[in-house]
Amino acid sequence: MSHLKAIYFLRPTSENIQHLRRQLASPRFGEYHLFFSNILKDTQIHILADSDEHEVVQQVQEFYADFVAVDPYHFTLNIPSNHMYMLPAVVDPPRLQQFCDRVVDGISALFLALKRRPVIRYQRTSDAAKRIAHEVSKLMYQQESGLFDFRRTEVSPLLLIVDRRDDPVTPLLNQWTYQAMVHELIGIQDNKVDLQSFGKIPKDQQEVVLSAEQDAFFKANMYENFGDIGINIKSMVDEFQQLAKSNQNIQTIEDMAKFVDNYPEYRKMHGNVSKHVTLVTEMSKIVEERKLMLVSETEQELACNGGQVAAFEAVTNLLNNENVSDIDRLRLVMLYALRYEKESPVQLMQLFNKLASRSPKYKPGLVQFLLKQAGVDKRTGDLFGNRDLLNIARNMARGLKGVENVYTQHQPLLFQTMESIIKGRLRDVDYPFVGNHFQQGRPQEVIIFVVGGTTYEESRSVALQNATNSGIRFILGGSVLLNSRRFIKDLEEAQRIARSSSSVI
Amino acid sequence: MATRNRTQIFRKHRDALKSVRAPSSSSASTSGRSGGPVIEMVSSSLLHPNQSYAPLSTEDPGSSSNGAVTVGLPPAWVDISEDIAANVQRARVKMAELTKAHAKALMPSFGDGKEDQRLIEGLSQEITDLLRKSEKKLMRLSAAGPSEDSNVRKNVQRSLATDLQSLSMELRKKQSTYLKRLRQQKEGQDGDDLEMNLGGSRSQTEDDDFGDIGFSEHQMAKLRKSEALTAEREREIQQVVQSVNELAQIMKDLSVLVIDQVISRFLAAIYYCVFSALGIILVNAVLSSKQGTIVDRIDYNIQNVATTVEEGLKQLQKAERTQKQGGMVMCATVLVIMCLIMLVLLVIKEILF
Numbered sequence: 001m002s003h004l005k006a007i008y009f010l011r012p013t014s015e016n017i018q019h020l021r022r023q024l025a026s027p028r029f030g031e032y033h034l035f036f037s038n039i040l041k042d043t044q045i046h047i048l049a050d051s052d053e054h055e056v057v058q059q060v061q062e063f064y065a066d067f068v069a070v071d072p073y074h075f076t077l078n079i080p081s082n083h084m085y086m087l088p089a090v091v092d093p094p095r096l097q098q099f100c101d102r103v104v105d106g107i108s109a110l111f112l113a114l115k116r117r118p119v120i121r122y123q124r125t126s127d128a129a130k131r132i133a134h135e136v137s138k139l140m141y142q143q144e145s146g147l148f149d150f151r152r153t154e155v156s157p158l159l160l161i162v163d164r165r166d167d168p169v170t171p172l173l174n175q176w177t178y179q180a181m182v183h184e185l186i187g188i189q190d191n192k193v194d195l196q197s198f199g200k201i202p203k204d205q206q207e208v209v210l211s212a213e214q215d216a217f218f219k220a221n222m223y224e225n226f227g228d229i230g231i232n233i234k235s236m237v238d239e240f241q242q243l244a245k246s247n248q249n250i251q252t253i254e255d256m257a258k259f260v261d262n263y264p265e266y267r268k269m270h271g272n273v274s275k276h277v278t279l280v281t282e283m284s285k286i287v288e289e290r291k292l293m294l295v296s297e298t299e300q301e302l303a304c305n306g307g308q309v310a311a312f313e314a315v316t317n318l319l320n321n322e323n324v325s326d327i328d329r330l331r332l333v334m335l336y337a338l339r340y341e342k343e344s345p346v347q348l349m350q351l352f353n354k355l356a357s358r359s360p361k362y363k364p365g366l367v368q369f370l371l372k373q374a375g376v377d378k379r380t381g382d383l384f385g386n387r388d389l390l391n392i393a394r395n396m397a398r399g400l401k402g403v404e405n406v407y408t409q410h411q412p413l414l415f416q417t418m419e420s421i422i423k424g425r426l427r428d429v430d431y432p433f434v435g436n437h438f439q440q441g442r443p444q445e446v447i448i449f450v451v452g453g454t455t456y457e458e459s460r461s462v463a464l465q466n467a468t469n470s471g472i473r474f475i476l477g478g479s480v481l482l483n484s485r486r487f488i489k490d491l492e493e494a495q496r497i498a499r500s501s502s503s504v505i
Numbered sequence: 506m507a508t509r510n511r512t513q514i515f516r517k518h519r520d521a522l523k524s525v526r527a528p529s530s531s532s533a534s535t536s537g538r539s540g541g542p543v544i545e546m547v548s549s550s551l552l553h554p555n556q557s558y559a560p561l562s563t564e565d566p567g568s569s570s571n572g573a574v575t576v577g578l579p580p581a582w583v584d585i586s587e588d589i590a591a592n593v594q595r596a597r598v599k600m601a602e603l604t605k606a607h608a609k610a611l612m613p614s615f616g617d618g619k620e621d622q623r624l625i626e627g628l629s630q631e632i633t634d635l636l637r638k639s640e641k642k643l644m645r646l647s648a649a650g651p652s653e654d655s656n657v658r659k660n661v662q663r664s665l666a667t668d669l670q671s672l673s674m675e676l677r678k679k680q681s682t683y684l685k686r687l688r689q690q691k692e693g694q695d696g697d698d699l700e701m702n703l704g705g706s707r708s709q710t711e712d713d714d715f716g717d718i719g720f721s722e723h724q725m726a727k728l729r730k731s732e733a734l735t736a737e738r739e740r741e742i743q744q745v746v747q748s749v750n751e752l753a754q755i756m757k758d759l760s761v762l763v764i765d766q767v768i769s770r771f772l773a774a775i776y777y778c779v780f781s782a783l784g785i786i787l788v789n790a791v792l793s794s795k796q797g798t799i800v801d802r803i804d805y806n807i808q809n810v811a812t813t814v815e816e817g818l819k820q821l822q823k824a825e826r827t828q829k830q831g832g833m834v835m836c837a838t839v840l841v842i843m844c845l846i847m848l849v850l851l852v853i854k855e856i857l858f
Binding site: 040048053058063064 | 507508509510511512514515516518519522523526578579583674678681
């Protein structure tokens with residue numbers, strides 16, 4: 001195939017370099033144009049130059065895109081070994097190093113693409129965050145300081161590295177806004193939704209694309225809650241039916257010509273309408289099956305307000321309910337444990353036992369593992385609003401006022417963090433600077449990276465915050481995109497490794 | 506996006522390493538390399554005698570040094586696809602010219618506009634030729650062949666087909682808007698002429714009653730009117746012909762689209778319209794045959810008009826008479842007289858008492 005020119009777009013990992021070496025030694029194509037998504041080390045260039053005996057390589061460029069941009073203010077790194085951040089370094093040092101390297105590469109590619117060099121702050125209580133922060137700082141300020149020496153603006157942007165374990169509640173909650181709900185109930189991977197496991201779906205709807213860039217309806221509705229989506233879909237379907245009816249009214253040749261001209265657009269609209277209708281139908285079915293309205297109401301109560309006794313009763317009732325699925329039961333107990341960890345441990349034990357007896361696939365000790373990782377002692381922020389007096393007062397006021405929608409009352413902890421940044425009140429004790437960095441005044445660009453993954457609820461929070469034009473632009477990133485299933489899977493993996501390693505040690 | 510070019514460093518390293526490696530094997534490699542292309546070209550030409558080498562300026566077969574049997578030239582269908590792409594490009598350029606010519610022809614001018622028409626016709630003809638040739642070549646692209654690159658061929662074919670389709674739709678849209686605007690302009694002019702003609706003929710027939718003014722003038726007016734009618738009928742027939750052509754084009758477009766329920770209903774509508782269009786043509790033909798040609802029937806028309814006008818006069822006189830005799834007039838006059846009498850009586854009463 002030597003009449004073809006080959007373009008390679010790769011991550012500059014050692015594996016890829018080895019594969020390329022083999023290719024270049026016996027080249028298949030006429031010309032090779034290599035693009036790498038991150039910084040190439042000199043040694044890697046040497047290796048490539050060494051193996052290019054036939055001089056087929058025409059150009060070697062770095063094109064900084066070592067991350068996946070999911071939404072305008074949200075990126076992810078899709079790291080498979082995400083659970084490593086929960087384990088201490090001694091358990092599996094090489095794997096943890098790999099994880100941290102990948103995160104550092106992703107963050108540095110992001111800043112090279114943005115052409116900025118930030119001031120770095122990290123969450124004090126998290127080892128992973130501290131490690132990553134220091135390594136990023138080393139890369140940007142010492143190792144590749146020439147590359148990162150961009151035109152300095154008045155106020156440097158801020159990179160804030162936090163840990164998922166500071167807010168374990170958000171990934172566990174069930175979501176009711178469109179994008180978050182689809183990811184929670186079905187799963188969005190790279191802006192694609194795979195509906196094959198749900199029966200009776202027509203062939204062309206089995207894998208659909210859900211992206212705000214290409215779908216105007218989705219862009220307008222991705223942050224709306226389920227009820228409003230239903231109304232909007234109905235109006236879209238009505239519009240479409242009007243169009244279909246007018247298409248049937250063909251009298252003259254001009255009408256016919258117009259119909260044929262408009263047919264491709266009609267088809268596209270038809271596809272779009274049926275896609276959204278299919279998604280909402282499937283989600284309604286799931287909500288009905290798993291009785292999610294009931295479960296989610298209790299979840300929101302646990303996360304936001306409510307007394308301990310009432311919560312305990314509600315959770316017990318739901319645990320006894322046959323229709324509730326195993327994962328929902330697990331989530332309820334986890335949320336209860338996170339909230340009322342210290343109050344009445346007896347009742348907590350009761351719940352654990354009930355959970356173990358009801359759910360056959362439950363891995364025992366998972367909730368305790370979660371508490372060990374993200375219990376009240378480990379958390380920095382005020383997750384439930386019951387530490388700080390001001391927050392308690394705010395909660396009471398909210399309780400008295402009542403909420404519009406019981407199902408969307410939860411605000412992720414990220415929202416509070418963003419507010420403190422805007423007011424300039426992010427505590428140095430909790431979020432220290434790296435080295436001797438210092439920031440004067442408020443930053444205008446803030447990149448928040450959550451080690452352990454972000455959720456679509458948080459991305460919604462960020463998008464809404466950016467829309468208020470407060471003068472600060474927030475960008476959110478994470479190592480993966482979490483939903484409750486992925487979070488629990490990470491917990492299970494980490495628990496398994498911790499257990500096996502402790503048994504070894 | 507931010508990028509950084511590392512090609513310089515790479516080349517530097519490569520050259521440095523080459524000079525280190527080179528002294529032992531340089532002679533062999535360079536001679537092999539220079540001999541390589543010659544051998545390959547010869548063998549490839551033997552293998553594929555009907556391949557055209559003209560568009561292959563950029564492909565260099567010298568990179569594969571493992572044996573001279575490997576063909577360094579792309580397969581034959583790449584030539585076809587490149588031809589089609591070149592045609593599409595040329596058609597686009599011509600379409601831009603056509604738009605300009607359309608705009609110029611539509612502007613009001615005192616000249617005859619014949620050259621503009623010829624230019625437009627020529628351009629449209631060229632573009633349609635280009636599109637038709639490209640479509641034929643496209644059919645050749647999908648011919649059965651080895652299954653290795655069938656995916657690539659299908660993709661290339663699809664992309665070229667979408668380009669061609671969009672171009673032909675654009676062309677037709679431009680032509681139809683141009684014709685519509687042209688027709689509007691012409692109708693504006695012709696409508697006035699028609700009215701003047703009719704008005705003239707009407708005034709002439711009124712004079713007919715008062716004597717024999719001049720048969721030739723009368724006849725000329727009638728002739729003009731009939732000519733206008735003929736022209737109008739011809740235009741209608743042209744319209745129908747054009748509609749049938751448009752229908753043919755639409756059917757061709759439909760063959761590209763996916764058939765589903767909407768389309769089948771649409772096809773039913775088309776069949777109905779086609780039949781009705783044919784029906785219109787047939788009816789027109791029958792009517793014209795019944796009347797024969799217009800010119801022969803002038804005396805018949807004149808007689809018709811004369812009799813109808815006489816009839817009309819009679820009816821008018823009758824109507825006047827009946828209206829005069831009408832009860833309404835009687836009542837009204839009686840009432841007015843009564844009013845006057847009452848008024849007189851009132852005055853007399855006042856005077857006497």
